[in-house]
Each structure stands twice: as C-alpha cells, then as structure tokens.
Amino acid sequence: MTVKKSKDFDAWYNDIVERADLCDKRYPIKGMNVWRPYGWEVSLLIDALIREELKKTCHKEVCFPLLIPEKLFKKEADHIKGFDAQVYWVTHAGDNELEERLLLRPTSETAIYSMYHLWIRSHADLPLKTFQIVNTFRYETKMTKAFLRVREIHFFESHTCHRDFEDAERQIQEDLDIAKDFFKNLCLPYLLNKRPEWDKFAGAFYSIGIDVILPSKRVIQLGSIHQYKENFSRPFEITYEDEEGKHRYCHQTTYGMSERLLGATISIHGDDKGISLPPMIAPIQIIIIPIIFKGKEDRVQKKCHEVYDTIQDNGWRVHLDDRDITPGMKYYDWELKGVPLRVEIGPRDIEKKMVTVVRRDGKKIGVQEESILEGIEREMTDYSETLMKQAQSFTKDMIHRSETLMKGIEGIIEVPWCGNETCGLEMEEELDMKTLGTPIPPVECTGTCLRCGKKATTWVRLAHTY
Numbered sequence: 001m002t003v004k005k006s007k008d009f010d011a012w013y014n015d016i017v018e019r020a021d022l023c024d025k026r027y028p029i030k031g032m033n034v035w036r037p038y039g040w041e042v043s044l045l046i047d048a049l050i051r052e053e054l055k056k057t058c059h060k061e062v063c064f065p066l067l068i069p070e071k072l073f074k075k076e077a078d079h080i081k082g083f084d085a086q087v088y089w090v091t092h093a094g095d096n097e098l099e100e101r102l103l104l105r106p107t108s109e110t111a112i113y114s115m116y117h118l119w120i121r122s123h124a125d126l127p128l129k130t131f132q133i134v135n136t137f138r139y140e141t142k143m144t145k146a147f148l149r150v151r152e153i154h155f156f157e158s159h160t161c162h163r164d165f166e167d168a169e170r171q172i173q174e175d176l177d178i179a180k181d182f183f184k185n186l187c188l189p190y191l192l193n194k195r196p197e198w199d200k201f202a203g204a205f206y207s208i209g210i211d212v213i214l215p216s217k218r219v220i221q222l223g224s225i226h227q228y229k230e231n232f233s234r235p236f237e238i239t240y241e242d243e244e245g246k247h248r249y250c251h252q253t254t255y256g257m258s259e260r261l262l263g264a265t266i267s268i269h270g271d272d273k274g275i276s277l278p279p280m281i282a283p284i285q286i287i288i289i290p291i292i293f294k295g296k297e298d299r300v301q302k303k304c305h306e307v308y309d310t311i312q313d314n315g316w317r318v319h320l321d322d323r324d325i326t327p328g329m330k331y332y333d334w335e336l337k338g339v340p341l342r343v344e345i346g347p348r349d350i351e352k353k354m355v356t357v358v359r360r361d362g363k364k365i366g367v368q369e370e371s372i373l374e375g376i377e378r379e380m381t382d383y384s385e386t387l388m389k390q391a392q393s394f395t396k397d398m399i400h401r402s403e404t405l406m407k408g409i410e411g412i413i414e415v416p417w418c419g420n421e422t423c424g425l426e427m428e429e430e431l432d433m434k435t436l437g438t439p440i441p442p443v444e445c446t447g448t449c450l451r452c453g454k455k456a457t458t459w460v461r462l463a464h465t466y
C-alpha cells in the first residue's frame with residue numbers, strides 16, 4: 001500500500017511530503033506547490049532560526065520588490081549568462097505591452113545592488129549587511145520535486161558590502177560559523193566544497209557549496225556562499241569614500257539557503273512510518289495521548305490537562321490529542337507527521353504517578369510525573385543527538401577516498417587532482433559524475449593527479465548530484 005523508504009526512496013519521498021501534510025502538489029502550475037499549514041509552520045520555524053543567526057551577527061532584514069527591470073538585470077554580463085534561461089518575464093500590464101520588460105527575481109543581486117549604489121557613501125557605511133527571506137522564481141527544466149527542485153523557491157539571501165577583500169573574507173568565515181550553529185538544529189551533517197571554476201555562481205569570484213548527501217546517494221546543494229570581489233560593485237557602481245577621500249569599489253559577498261533544507265531533513269531523518277522532525281523545527285514537539293478506559297475518563301482527561309499545562313508553561317510546543325478515535329490511530333498520525341515525543345497517560349500510569357514517554361525513534365521510557373520536565377528535556381536532547389549520529393554515520397559511509405578512478409561508486413569519491421580544469425572535466429566524463437569541488441577546510445593531498453600524473457595540489461570530490 002504505502003511505499004517503503006528502503007525500497008524506493010524517490011517514490012517514498014514524493015508520497016510522504018503530501019501524506020505528512022507538508023504540501024499539496026495539485027496546484028495547476030508544475031513546480032509551484034502549495035504549502036499546507038503544517039509544512040508552512042515547519043518552514044517558518046526554519047526561517048526563525050536563520051533570522052536569529054543573522055540578527056545575532058548584525059545583519060539587517062530588508063524586503064525588496066519581486067520585479068526587476070530588464071536593464072538592471074543585464075548589468076553584470078556573467079550573471080545574465082547564468083540565469084537567462086531560467087527567467088520568468090512580465091511583458092504586459094493589462095492589455096498594454098510594457099516599455100521595458102520586468103522579470104521575477106531568480107535571485108536579488110541586481111535589485112539590491114541598484115540601491116546599494118545609492119545607500120553607500122563613505123567607509124563609515126561599511127560593512128553593510130542585509131538579508132531577506134522571500135520567494136524567488138526559476139524556470140527549472142529538470143523534473144521537479146517538492147522542496148528539492150521547484151520553480152517558486154522559498155529562501156533567504158544575505159548580501160554584504162565591505163571595504164576590501166580581507167573584510168569580505170572575514171564575512172565568509174562568519175557565514176561558515178553560522179552554518180555550523182544552524183545545521184545542528186536540523187541534525188544534518190553537511191560538506192563544504194569550494195566549487196571548481198567552471199561551476200561557480202554566475203558572477204562570483206569563488207563559490208562555496210553547502211552539500212548534503214541524500215539516501216538516494218546523490219548530493220544536493222542546500223546553500224551557497226559567494227565571494228564577489230568587485231565583480232558586481234563595478235557595473236553597479238557601488239563605491240565608498242575612504243579616509244583619504246579616495247573613491248573605492250566595495251567588495252561583496254552573498255549567502256543563501258532555500259527550502260531544500262526541509263526537503264533534505266525529511267529525506268534523511270524520515271522512515272517507513274513517516275517524517276521525523278528534529279525538535280527545533282517541530283511545530284508540535286510533544287503530543288499527549290489520553291489512554292481512556294471506561295469509567296476512568298474524567299481522571300485521565302484531568303491528568304492530561306495538568307500535564308499539558310506543566311509542559312506548555314515550560315515553553316515546549318505541545319498538543320493534547322483528545323479526538324474521539326483510538327490511541328492507535330493517533331500514534332499513526334503523529335508518527336507520520338514526525339512529532340519527536342509522545343506522552344501517553346492512562347489510569348495505570350496515574351496510579352503509579354508516572355507517564356509513558358515514547359520517542360519518534362521507538363524508545364519507550366516510564367517517567368515519574370514529578371520529574372516529567374527533566375525527562376522531556378533529557379529525551380529531547382538525546383533524540384536530537386541520535387538523529388545527528390545516524391545521519392553522520394550515513395554520510396561518513398558515503399565518502400570514498402581513492403587513488404584510482406573507481407567507477408560505480410555510490411556516494412562521493414575523493415581523488416587527487418592537479419587543479420587543472422581539463423583534468424577535472426575528463427574525470428567528470430569518465431566517472432559520469434559532477435565535480436563538487438575541493439574540501440573546505442583544505443585537506444592535504446600528496447598523491448598524483450589521476451589524469452595527467454602531475455603532483456596533485458588537492459583532493460577533489462565528485463558525486464552524482466541533483
């Protein structure tokens with residue numbers, strides 16, 4: 001009836017995103033799905049975590065128009081080449097053809113930088129650090145997949161301006177620290193890869209991909225960090241006056257992550273019973289289920305409400321499921337939706353002054369009622385750590401370091417590389433894989449390039465990708 005994750009990951013994923021009430025794919029535009037309330041709540045919790053990280057690091061939130069005039073978009077030549085085929089154009093307003101075409105942002109550099117040109121005057125205005133959490137539009141031609149490849153994408157993007165290259169590099173270090181904190185919340189291990197020259201972001205000096213390997217054994221980019229140097233500030237004339245009165249171009253960086261974060265979290269932690277949400281992004285962290293026996297309904301209901309109040313007063317997101325259906329049906333629903341902890345309360349528990357706590361991973365613990373908060377805290381932490389450890393162990397098993405070009409590897413292969421583009425492209429072709437790039441931080445490699453036999457300068461990672 002339902003699809004097993006271990007049998008067919010793709011079919012399981014396509015099915016579970018709808019059965020867990022995250023989205024509805026029936027909206028009549030391909031690749032533009034409807035966020036259902038439960039899915040949107042998860043997404044807002046992810047946004048809140050990102051917002052917290054960015055505010056902590058002194059980024060200011062902005063909100064730019066969705067539409068970008070064609071002439072702004074065409075200011076940076078490489079940028080256009082990278083995005084042109086994916087752009088949705090607005091050509092009419094009512095019956096009138098617009099004098100200048102407008103596009104739906106595929107990303108916001110060209111919108112934001114036209115204003116940075118006006119906002120930045122002096123070195124005292126720097127660094128300027130802004131971000132926004134908005135939807136962006138890209139006409140994807142590959143097969144669409146909920147959260148992982150869509151045409152309307154929910155994402156955050158931060159854009160920063162700096163007085164010089166070194167300060168922009170410090171920003172990139174801060175971005176990496178943000179990733180470290182942020183991904184803990186999702187219990188997701190990730191790999192940082194410096195993309196090769198031929199696959200960097202359109203207009204970037206260099207790009208770092210934040211990559212995760214999914215159970216399909218293919219790698220997906222969840223986010224990216226870009227060093228632009230002066231590549232955008234020159235065409236957009238984003239300059240500042242330094243202490244000596246000289247006009248200089250700003251150095252810029254961007255950072256972005258999308259709703260793929262949710263897609264990857266579902267993919268990695270879910271199982272045959274449903275999704276498994278890490279506590280930090282679960283709209284309901286604890287579900288209370290009354291175990292009703294005839295004649296003892298009132299006692300059980302009363303106790304459930306008491307426990308509910310205790311847990312809620314302590315700041316947890318908790319829900320009491322008092323629907324008139326069997327406990328078994330309730331377990332099924334909340335396991336499907338990935339609620340981390342279930343608290344069961346029946347007459348026998350009440351007599352023993354206990355509650356039964358069941359984790360989404362199946363571990364069942366009796367907890368004294370008086371120490372219920374400590375029990376929840378402990379199990380929630382342990383559950384998060386368990387999710388992280390499982391995901392780490394899977395990721396580790398998927399990375400294969402090799403001194404030969406082994407074909408048919410499942411996951412990621414790391415091989416010695418001289419750094420030369422021709423050698424890189426030949427390896428891609430031979431393995432029928434894509435280059436993820438070189439590890440960050442760099443890992444010393446003493447081997448020889450597998451194509452040209454010259455001394456390798458680095459390891460390079462290749463994989464099947466989304």
Ligand code: ZN
Nearest residue numbers: 418423449452
């Ligand atoms: Zn080589």
